[in-house]
Amino acid sequence: MIRRIAHLDMDAFYASVELLRYPQLQGLPVVIGGGRRPDDETLSQNFEHQSLNRIPLDAFPRLAGYTGRGVITTATYAARQFGVGSALGLMKAAKLCPQAILLPVDFAEYRKYSRAFKAVITDIAPLMEDRGVDEVYIDFTHVPGGQREGGRVLARLIQKAIFDATGLTCSVGVAPNKLLAKMASEFNKPNGIAILHESEIEAKIWPLACRKINGIGPKADEKLKKHGIETIGQLASQDLQWLIDHFGQKTGAWLHDAAHGRDERAIVLESEPVSVSRETSFDRDLHAVRDKAELTRIFTGLCEQVAADLQRKGYVGKTIGIKLRYADFKSVTRDQTLDSYTADPKRIRHTAGQCLKRVPLEQRLRLLGVRVGNLAKAGNPESYIRNMAVAQIERARAATNLIASDVREGQLF
DNA sequence: TCTGGGGTCCTAGGACCC
DNA sequence: TCTGGGGTCCTAGGACCC
Numbered sequence: 001m002i003r004r005i006a007h008l009d010m011d012a013f014y015a016s017v018e019l020l021r022y023p024q025l026q027g028l029p030v031v032i033g034g035g036r037r038p039d040d041e042t043l044s045q046n047f048e049h050q051s052l053n054r055i056p057l058d059a060f061p062r063l064a065g066y067t068g069r070g071v072i073t074t075a076t077y078a079a080r081q082f083g084v085g086s087a088l089g090l091m092k093a094a095k096l097c098p099q100a101i102l103l104p105v106d107f108a109e110y111r112k113y114s115r116a117f118k119a120v121i122t123d124i125a126p127l128m129e130d131r132g133v134d135e136v137y138i139d140f141t142h143v144p145g146g147q148r149e150g151g152r153v154l155a156r157l158i159q160k161a162i163f164d165a166t167g168l169t170c171s172v173g174v175a176p177n178k179l180l181a182k183m184a185s186e187f188n189k190p191n192g193i194a195i196l197h198e199s200e201i202e203a204k205i206w207p208l209a210c211r212k213i214n215g216i217g218p219k220a221d222e223k224l225k226k227h228g229i230e231t232i233g234q235l236a237s238q239d240l241q242w243l244i245d246h247f248g249q250k251t252g253a254w255l256h257d258a259a260h261g262r263d264e265r266a267i268v269l270e271s272e273p274v275s276v277s278r279e280t281s282f283d284r285d286l287h288a289v290r291d292k293a294e295l296t297r298i299f300t301g302l303c304e305q306v307a308a309d310l311q312r313k314g315y316v317g318k319t320i321g322i323k324l325r326y327a328d329f330k331s332v333t334r335d336q337t338l339d340s341y342t343a344d345p346k347r348i349r350h351t352a353g354q355c356l357k358r359v360p361l362e363q364r365l366r367l368l369g370v371r372v373g374n375l376a377k378a379g380n381p382e383s384y385i386r387n388m389a390v391a392q393i394e395r396a397r398a399a400t401n402l403i404a405s406d407v408r409e410g411q412l413f
Numbered sequence: 414t415c416t417g418g419g420g421t422c423c424t425a426g427g428a429c430c431c
Numbered sequence: 432t433c434t435g436g437g438g439t440c441c442t443a444g445g446a447c448c449c
Contacts, residue, residue, distance in 0.1 A: 067414085069415095069417075070417065072417095073417080087417085088415095089415050091415080092416095095414090131448090134449075214447090214448080215446095215448085217446060218446090218447090219445085219447085220447090248423095248424085250423080250424095276420090277418085277419065277420075278418085278419085279419080280417090281416095281418085319441085319442095333443060336442090337441060
């Protein structure tokens with residue numbers, strides 16, 4: 001049986017969810033904007049006394065005159081015509097397309113739809129890997145219909161089931177592995193299906209830019225270009241040893257495999273979080289001394305949020321860290337590992353405060369973040385016992401080392 | 414008028430142990 | 432006294448992804 005892995009990607013997910021709520025915005029340039037807006041209230045709260053689809057167009061806020069640090073999270077196709085898209089600063093976008101409607105990000109709503117479409121998928125094909133709010137991998141191999149027409153029959157079924165349940169469309173790529181499935185899902189956007197067979201790698205993958213490989217970002221792409229390598233085909237023609245010499249053992253071997261479409265990674269059904277963090281960019285750059293009161297308030301707030309996140313999710317952590325971004329956009333991190341687990345806001349605040357003392361604070365700051373890593377499940381007796389056992393062994397080892405060193409130095413007796 | 418927020422993984426050096 | 436090598440943990444930074 002041929003391994004068939006699907007990558008499913010919701011089409012313009014946030015924007016599509018907003019258009020379900022506000023169908024009157026269909027076809028108009030709409031930008032969904034990050035972060036803080038002057039009022040910080042959601043439209044739906046502003047207009048909760050009305051039926052949402054009857055809110056008149058001129059009641060929606062426009063991009064024109066926007067001030068603030070937000071960026072575009074996503075934009076409708078009508079807005080993209082004006083050259084505005086993901087990650088563009090909203091003030092720049094306001095110049096390019098002042099008439100665009102600006103909606104605040106509503107993660108709670110997107111998560112609702114995210115859960116809904118994933119539930120539809122697992123009902124049909126239970127082996128699903130969560131890749132964020134709008135993306136999943138699915139193992140089609142042993143699912144009824146998963147082998148028919150190379151997976152197209154099952155892909156079509158899932159698309160239809162998602163649309164019936166949510167009104168949203170998605171694009172699906174089916175291939176022998178995750179790497180190729182991810183690339184294939186881009187071939188027929190939106191609302192498309194692409195089947196990619198191993199025999200088609202040369203014809204369909206090699207002409208693509210290296211950047212299309214999931215894992216090659218701007219830096220690696222730049223470095224490849226410096227060596228005259230622009231396409232995946234050119235990358236595939238490089239000698240393995242040459243790639244290892246220039247990119248290191250691990251990355252070099254990975255680049256070689258990826259270019260040849262090789263990827264053995266399994267579908268990951270469940271995973272434990274590694275860290276929990278909160279960070280915020282300020283409306284204006286703040287100075288550690290002059291704006292101390294405000295910074296302190298924000299800092300404590302972040303610690304409390306992280307603690308609340310941990311407690312809500314049922315985790316405790318051992319490594320507390322901070323992140324600072326200076327006015328010049330350079331960032332630094334500091335962290336400290338405790339000798340026991342915690343989710344206590346006061347303990348997190350205290351430790352994060354210690355970290356803050358180890359960082360230069362002359363320059364103004366634009367961002368502050370707090371992170372807790374080294375997580376373990378809270379209140380899970382098994383992990384509790386394991387943690388206690390580890391602590392006991394550590395104490396015993398410390399005592400033994402002490403004794404050993406005393407013996408070495410002849411101080412024990 | 415630059416450049417969000419929440420993550421994961423990798424690397425590399427140093428400490429410390431065996 | 433000098434030398435070595437593997438393993439693990441901690442810390443800082445950075446690339447990358449959604």
